[in-house]
Amino acid sequence: MFPFPQLSAAEAAELIRPNEIVGVSGFTLAGYPKAVPQALAERTERLHANGEEFQITLFSGASTGDECDGALARAHAIHWRAPYQSNKNLRSAINCGEVHYTDAHLGMMGRLVRTGALPTPTTAIIEVTDVTADGKIRLSMSCGNSVEFLQRADRVILELNSLYGDALFGMHDCYLPELPPHASPIPVSQVLDRAGNDFVQIDPKKIVGVVRTNVGDSIRPFTEPDAISQTIAGHILEFLAHERKKGRLPANLPYQSGVGNVANAVLTAMARDSKQEPVSLFTEVIQEAVFELIQNDKLVGASGTALTCSSNAREYLKADANALKKKFILRAQEVSNHPEVIRRLGVISMNTALELDIFGNVNSSHVCGSSIMNGIGGAADFSRNALLGFFMTPSTAKDGTISAVVPYVSHVDHTDHETNIFVTEQGLADLRGLDPVSRARLIIDRCAHPAYRPQLNVFLNYSLNSAKGKHIPIALDRAFNMHLRFLSTGTMAE
Amino acid sequence: MFPFPQLSAAEAAELIRPNEIVGVSGFTLAGYPKAVPQALAERTERLHANGEEFQITLFSGASTGDECDGALARAHAIHWRAPYQSNKNLRSAINCGEVHYTDAHLGMMGRLVRTGALPTPTTAIIEVTDVTADGKIRLSMSCGNSVEFLQRADRVILELNSLYGDALFGMHDCYLPELPPHASPIPVSQVLDRAGNDFVQIDPKKIVGVVRTNVGDSIRPFTEPDAISQTIAGHILEFLAHERKKGRLPANLPYQSGVGNVANAVLTAMARDSKQEPVSLFTEVIQEAVFELIQNDKLVGASGTALTCSSNAREYLKADANALKKKFILRAQEVSNHPEVIRRLGVISMNTALELDIFGNVNSSHVCGSSIMNGIGGAADFSRNALLGFFMTPSTAKDGTISAVVPYVSHVDHTDHETNIFVTEQGLADLRGLDPVSRARLIIDRCAHPAYRPQLNVFLNYSLNSAKGKHIPIALDRAFNMHLRFLSTGTMAE
Structure with a gap:
């Protein structure tokens, strides 16, 4: 047997x-x-x-x-x-x-x-x-x-x-x-x-x-999105509506939603918006927020390589498995994250950044360039091939001692050639088609925390005066000053 | 009419x-x-x-x-x-x-x-x-x-x-x-x-x-590869033979060959190697070296989005157009450079780098981070999706005052997550599967010019002692010291 x-x-x-x-x-x-x-x-x-x-x-x-x-x-x-x-x-x-x-x-x-x-x-x-x-x-x-x-x-x-x-x-x-x-x-x-x-x-x-x-995955229960995540989600949904209105975004493109609170907040906001049409997910990890979409009749279907369920969600899934599992496909990560399929489907990607820089580069893996947080994961598989891509983060971390917006990221995971939209709770910057100087002004103005805008502007002006080339005016002698201050004093603030 | x-x-x-x-x-x-x-x-x-x-x-x-x-x-x-x-x-x-x-x-x-x-x-x-x-x-x-x-x-x-x-x-x-x-x-x-x-x-x-x-494209005649380009080409062909022997590289994968002398040298070396089997090109620009492949019966076919011909090559093409053009396809660059097709075909990519860093990042676009050279071009379309990817450059430039191998590139176009093989006339470094510290030692040892190895090793040792994390031990306070020395003194040499 x-x-x-x-x-x-x-x-x-x-x-x-x-x-x-x-x-x-x-x-x-x-x-x-x-x-x-x-x-x-x-x-x-x-x-x-x-x-x-x-x-x-x-x-x-x-x-x-x-x-x-x-x-x-x-x-x-x-x-x-x-x-x-x-x-x-x-x-x-x-x-x-x-x-x-x-x-x-x-x-x-x-x-x-x-x-x-x-x-x-x-x-x-x-x-x-x-x-x-x-x-x-x-x-x-x-x-x-x-x-x-x-x-x-x-x-x-x-x-x-x-x-x-x-x-x-x-x-x-x-x-x-x-x-x-x-x-x-x-x-x-x-x-x-x-x-x-x-x-x-x-x-x-x-x-x-x-x-x-006979044991389940050790996944913590879903927590309600905090105010900052909700604000970021609001900026994204407002922008998507704006792009649709302008005719630049076909309806019914699937979403990829990275792991974490902010991404969950976007899905939760969609689930609770009475005007939201049902959505599709073509993503890496189908997170628990998907169940609220299902309960509110707002999920067409979800494809991923993993389904993360806390014990509550697991019981919900098991109780109604035959109906629910028709909505899900779990694929090999070679397929869930494949550029071929992501480009073909026109995925809208939403990924969390560790830090963003004023010229449009994103760090999603290393603290101060040297300490790994988790890893790049699938963020670049999606963002590089998405029809429209968001990188999102609260504008500060650790009680305001860290600015998520810096002169130059301490590790580059996503380059200025491919990033589209940056979002923090402060606002949203649409970088598409902008030259580096225009990007820098917009990112400082829209995404940086007000407490950090003055020193970012000082850096940009110093760079415009001192950098050899003005295409990406980056003063290499001060590019990491905010990180170095944090490493020596415990805060990026002056 | x-x-x-x-x-x-x-x-x-x-x-x-x-x-x-x-x-x-x-x-x-x-x-x-x-x-x-x-x-x-x-x-x-x-x-x-x-x-x-x-x-x-x-x-x-x-x-x-x-x-x-x-x-x-x-x-x-x-x-x-x-x-x-x-x-x-x-x-x-x-x-x-x-x-x-x-x-x-x-x-x-x-x-x-x-x-x-x-x-x-x-x-x-x-x-x-x-x-x-x-x-x-x-x-x-x-x-x-x-x-x-x-x-x-x-x-x-x-x-x-x-x-x-x-x-x-x-x-x-x-x-x-x-x-x-x-x-x-x-x-x-x-x-x-x-x-x-x-x-x-x-x-x-x-x-x-x-x-x-009634005028042709202004393209300079093909020049014979110089000694450094020939040496780099030799390292690449030797490595390809080694990988085939190990069973890690199927025969008959198509090549992408970036624009420039080194890439041309690789194709020329293939054309002149009596043991070389006929090759296919799935590339962006079909450069003039392709005609030597054809003359030596070593071209299966070439797909690109452009064919660059000096006046000599143009006359050659026109004289035998019906036979020759069966070997060529010119496609929209959305297709010649599409991740879907590049991954499917298993392209072997070969692109020129402006600078390489010891942790595996590549700069192909900006001098000292701020001045554009040309642009990223299609290098990342290919290298990110290739089955095997080479980045190649002479180890020094401008009479030795610039080292192509630096502690940290001044602009990141290709990240440490996706680069495979670095090649200079000094040697070849296979980075696949290596952690950042192992990469750094190998790149300094194999690719850097001997005149610059001591200061790169000093940087690495300083970083191993001083960086907060040892995963990518990068000392941010000295990351750009070689560039800053070049900007202030005209040479990276100490």
Whole structure:
């Protein structure tokens, strides 16, 4: 009936070899393995206590929960991590130089593995909701890079999670684009188009262990948007209405909505606006705000690579799974984040920035240029190919000691060549077609916090006088002065 | 027979209205209008001499020749220019702040116009080789954004160039991708696949004038690659052979080759290598080195948006046009540079960098962060979506006073998230999968000129000690010290 070895998490963890490359399921805390990584962390601690060396390389879809990234980081079990994380212990380990980290575009990771640009995981640890004797695997709350890892790894360990029953069956589309030189177009031209099977077929002989689990993803409940996020959302919705009125924005383009409070606030505002037409999402992570859209009859459909649900939302989903799951598709992140499909669909992207500069560059990954926050994620997959793209952030952070608008970002993730619209609670700057000096004046005026506008204007005027070229008048000798002041005094304010 | 008003260049130039947005043909000195822009420059000078104001906005495919960009810049006729230029007078006008310049990804420009993100040209001035009474237009040496401008402009002025006869008929593929929300896949899966007609159909009533010309593009003859370019080409070919041997690179992937000496040197080296299999090009500009590939039976086919020929190569092409043009397709730059097709085909990209930094970022557009050189061009369209991407440059410039390898690039065009391989005449650094510190050590060791390695190592060690985070240990207080030294002393050397 069930021909695979049933193992305890500890037994499965014993199968992992030192220095092995392990590919795990999981994307932004959705659908990651929980039991085996924790057992592997315990095993590592025991080995280290005995003076034995033991580390692995960990590849994933994106971030995983504390039971995986956190536990393994605390056990010093990770030598190399790619392509994304959001765990405080792992972040610290990367930023003190203990863990090697490859911060990659999420839509590229699977392709990098499949083409050999990155090494292939030898063991895959994947959370699933079903496996058949002939090797048909049904995934849980994310698709991520699980298809690639399942197909490519020599050995597969499954965490068979009984929490979902058959509620998620049929929600996934496990298609992967063919590889060059024999690739053909990706057959997705509408948000809910399907291109493949809802299961992953693998050679069942590769399944070396099945560990039974029954725990959900550790996702915090949805919180009401705060006033600043609501104000930012208001600016965006007002601008979208304005662009439609001007005839510059076709109706019914799908939205991509980054992870975080501000993006959730935009969806929530749409859900609560009685005049809002139903929307489509073609995004990376389908966040919990989608359920309010559904309850208010404002969702046409949502495509992503992960669905993040707190326990409440999970129960809601399970209770009405057959109706709800027709609205969702979870795809491989190579497809959810693929430029081909994003351009074809004309996605409107909305991503959170860590800092914006006056010339139009965006930092979404590094604090003061050197400390990783999470990673670039899929922001550039979307913003570079969107029909219209927003970068949004509160204008200040840490009680006003940090200005999100700076003379020059300390790390460039999105260049001035491709950014469109900047939004803070102060206002919105439409950068399209503007030269750098015009951009600088508009961003300072519309997006910077009033407390920081004087020093940004002083920088711009100094630069206009002193920079060798006036195309992008950036005075390199003062470009990072606000960051340097923060590093030495704890505030960017003068 | 020929129902369109035949005008002199001066008469056509009189049709242009002040402050009009004019869209011209032309891509990297191929197929740009020559007579009308020069006449417009003369008219502008006369108007200015009389104290009258007159300027236009100039949109193009990419750079145009001195008869267009140069003449109009010298006449102070350009208020706003997009998306690319390479003319010394226009460059100066941009860098002194006289001309507003939008430096855009070339693959995006047509889409920005078609979706209304940029304004639509009201008059198009297009060099053609034929026009029929019912409005079928055949383009000359480039496709660029001519299809978009011809279709969208209210009025069309044609420069009917008799130099080519019917030699270019059938070489173009004038297909444009549909726009969202009704777009479908671009039907190009092989280099020589055709998707549309070889002519552009427009409403003949829009043609307000035809100016007859008989002059070729001002392109300098091909020069033999210098020793440094040959060395860089050698590193690249050796690496490609190594990757094929390792099984990481399928045979027969097409190449994109940027504009310039180094890229030409790579193609020349392929043409002269007796063991080289025939290659395909899926590129932006088909440069003259392609003819040596053809003569040595090493070209399967070449797709681009422009074909740059000096007068010698032009005569060669015309003499054997029927055979040769089966090897070429000129597409709209929205297609030649489209991520969808570039990823599908698995293009190997090779682009020139202005500077590279030790953490993996590339500057291809701005000197010391502030002065535009040409623009980003199509480099990011290709490098971001290539299966394997090279950035290449001599390790020093200006007699060794400038190091191409710096602590931090003064403008970021290509981020550390997507760059693959750096090459100088010193050597090659494969950055794939490396964390930032490992990248820094490798780039200094392999790519930097020996004269600059000590100060780059001093920076890296200082940064490792002083930067707050060790993920990208960048000391912001010294990040631009090499540039600042160059600006104040004329050399980056200590």
